[in-house]
Amino acid sequence: MTDLREGAITQILPLPQPNLDNQEFYEATRRGELRFQRCARCGTWRHYPRPACPECHSREYGWELSTGQGRVYSWTIVYGPTLPAFQDDVPYNVVDVLMEEGVHFQSQVLDCQPEEIREGMPVEAIFVPVDDDITLVKFRRNRDA
Amino acid sequence: MNELQDKAAITGIGQTPYSKGLGRSEYDMAVEAIFSACEDAGISPREIDGVVRYDMENVDEEQLLAVLGNPEIRYQASTSWGGGGAVSVLVHAALAISAGLAETVLVFRSRARGKKSVYGKDPKQGGRYWERTEAHLPGLNQWHVPHGLVTAFQEMAMITRRHMIEHGSNEDHFGAVAVTTREHACRNPQAVMRQPMTLEDHHASRMIADPLRLFDCNIETDGACALIVTSRERARDLKQVPALIHAGALAAGSHHIRLSTLFSRPRDQDSAVRVGRQLWQSSGLGPGDMDAFFCYDFFTSFVIIALEDYGFCKRGEGGPFAEAGGLSFDGGRLPTNTNGGQLSEAFIHGLNNSLEAVRQIRGTSTSQVPDCELVLSAGANTDPTGAVILRRDS
Numbered sequence: 001m002t003d004l005r006e007g008a009i010t011q012i013l014p015l016p017q018p019n020l021d022n023q024e025f026y027e028a029t030r031r032g033e034l035r036f037q038r039c040a041r042c043g044t045w046r047h048y049p050r051p052a053c054p055e056c057h058s059r060e061y062g063w064e065l066s067t068g069q070g071r072v073y074s075w076t077i078v079y080g081p082t083l084p085a086f087q088d089d090v091p092y093n094v095v096d097v098l099m100e101e102g103v104h105f106q107s108q109v110l111d112c113q114p115e116e117i118r119e120g121m122p123v124e125a126i127f128v129p130v131d132d133d134i135t136l137v138k139f140r141r142n143r144d145a
Numbered sequence: 146m147n148e149l150q151d152k153a154a155i156t157g158i159g160q161t162p163y164s165k166g167l168g169r170s171e172y173d174m175a176v177e178a179i180f181s182a183c184e185d186a187g188i189s190p191r192e193i194d195g196v197v198r199y200d201m202e203n204v205d206e207e208q209l210l211a212v213l214g215n216p217e218i219r220y221q222a223s224t225s226w227g228g229g230g231a232v233s234v235l236v237h238a239a240l241a242i243s244a245g246l247a248e249t250v251l252v253f254r255s256r257a258r259g260k261k262s263v264y265g266k267d268p269k270q271g272g273r274y275w276e277r278t279e280a281h282l283p284g285l286n287q288w289h290v291p292h293g294l295v296t297a298f299q300e301m302a303m304i305t306r307r308h309m310i311e312h313g314s315n316e317d318h319f320g321a322v323a324v325t326t327r328e329h330a331c332r333n334p335q336a337v338m339r340q341p342m343t344l345e346d347h348h349a350s351r352m353i354a355d356p357l358r359l360f361d362c363n364i365e366t367d368g369a370c371a372l373i374v375t376s377r378e379r380a381r382d383l384k385q386v387p388a389l390i391h392a393g394a395l396a397a398g399s400h401h402i403r404l405s406t407l408f409s410r411p412r413d414q415d416s417a418v419r420v421g422r423q424l425w426q427s428s429g430l431g432p433g434d435m436d437a438f439f440c441y442d443f444f445t446s447f448v449i450i451a452l453e454d455y456g457f458c459k460r461g462e463g464g465p466f467a468e469a470g471g472l473s474f475d476g477g478r479l480p481t482n483t484n485g486g487q488l489s490e491a492f493i494h495g496l497n498n499s500l501e502a503v504r505q506i507r508g509t510s511t512s513q514v515p516d517c518e519l520v521l522s523a524g525a526n527t528d529p530t531g532a533v534i535l536r537r538d539s
């Protein structure tokens with residue numbers, strides 16, 4: 001039998017497919033803004049995007065500007081196996097950042113060696129356009145914080 | 146006490162050989178395991194009147210009817226969330242029987258999950274699902290896959306790291322789980338990994354997604370498992386010592402692919418912890434009553450976390466418990482995954498560990514716990530999940 005596996009492996013960088021729940025997020029990142037949903041009634045921030053506030057059940061919300069500041073909450077250093085799109089970067093970091101607004105966001109710290117990452121390390125958002133539609137949010141160290 | 150207590154029993158277990166690559170279809174493997182479970186129970190496949198499967202299972206009820214001789218299936222259900230539903234299938238089987246909706250329920254899982262296995266077009270069919278990640282991500286994995294967090298073991302590394310930070314687990318603890326589980330596998334001729342492992346071997350294995358090393362991860366295998374669940378009365382007339390489903394519980398909660406909500410939710414309110422509480426409350430039993438534990442050991446660190454989730458250890462004490470030999474069939478306080486688990490026996494989406502739970506109740510394990518009467522079997526603890534307490538019929 002022919003080996004179907006090789007042809008089946010995803011070679012390109014997988015990208016978000018914005019939808020009706022989250023397209024405002026991606027419209028904002030294209031402008032270089034990091035925005036999260038915030039409840040219009042009780043002020044609770046939330047991520048992932050969703051239609052209502054889990055605290056007060058209000059369906060009224062805005063897409064409000066984040067300070068872009070956060071701290072590393074958890075991380076991994078990926079050695080592989082991983083997808084071909086990331087293979088040239090191994091070992092690379094992936095972090096969970098607890099943003100000042102209290103939401104968790106996963107990304108990478110671009111200016112940091114694997115062994116330098118610490119829990120609580122201050123980071124700030126930067127914007128990396130990938131194509132006309134998608135700008136990814138990455139992080140760099142905030143040495144002033 | 147709840148309504149399903151001791152109403153149903155596992156009376157048949159069956160499996161294929163386990164291997165890193167069998168070169169067989171999932172359909173073919175499923176059928177072998179199912180016929181084997183029927184033979185073990187001493188029933189005809191035509192007597193099956195209920196089917197519970199994982200919703201990811203690719204072999205469906207219609208395909209089953211076509212090989213089982215068209216039995217009159219009057220109950221069917223499936224459980225969601227992959228490994229989270231690995232034991233929920235048994236809860237549903239017990240519910241169907243206790244409600245009188247079926248008398249003989251088949252539970253099964255078939256997986257061509259060896260890393261070079263290919264089967265069908267669905268991304269979840271065969272081999273490494275993540276190698277066939279969609280190029281455009283409409284789901285919640287869009288929030289981390291584009292940043293290189295692609296696979297379950299990478300997500301698990303993030304969750305493991307938090308346990309290290311908050312509760313002090315470390316690579317010696319993880320290594321102890323790997324080594325004890327391998328000791329069990331070495332005694333089990335069905336296990337795929339039977340080379341003895343030392344703590345040094347564990348620490349020397351290559352880093353996959355720091356802090357997880359190769360020997361912290363489940364193996365990638367092909368194979369299928371099946372169980373036959375029937376009423377207690379009927380089970381008593383059949384060949385095997387019945388493994389009564391004494392208690393069962395389910396809970397929704399976080400999933401490891403959704404780290405933003407998982408990290409926002411207190412662990413002690415999440416699914417596995419609540420399943421544990423429900424089990425102890427409904428049965429009147431406690432962790433100290435269990436003679437053995439079967440958990441979803443997709444990664445060594447999650448055995449430690451499961452010990453804590455289900456109340457066998459306090460937070461932060463699961464690692465030292467494993468390091469002190471607590472998981473060993475040979476004198477450990479809580480013999481765990483005595484088949485070698487998914488770390489060393491096979492990765493049949495958790496169902497192989499429930500087969501071992503039944504063997505312990507029957508007294509037929511290759512690492513038998515003396516006088517084993519009560520065991521807990523639990524699904525993946527980073528998912529919406531379920532668990533059962535099995536009891537030897539007396």
Ligand SMILES: [Zn+2]
Nearest residue numbers: 039042053056
């Ligand atoms: Zn609100």
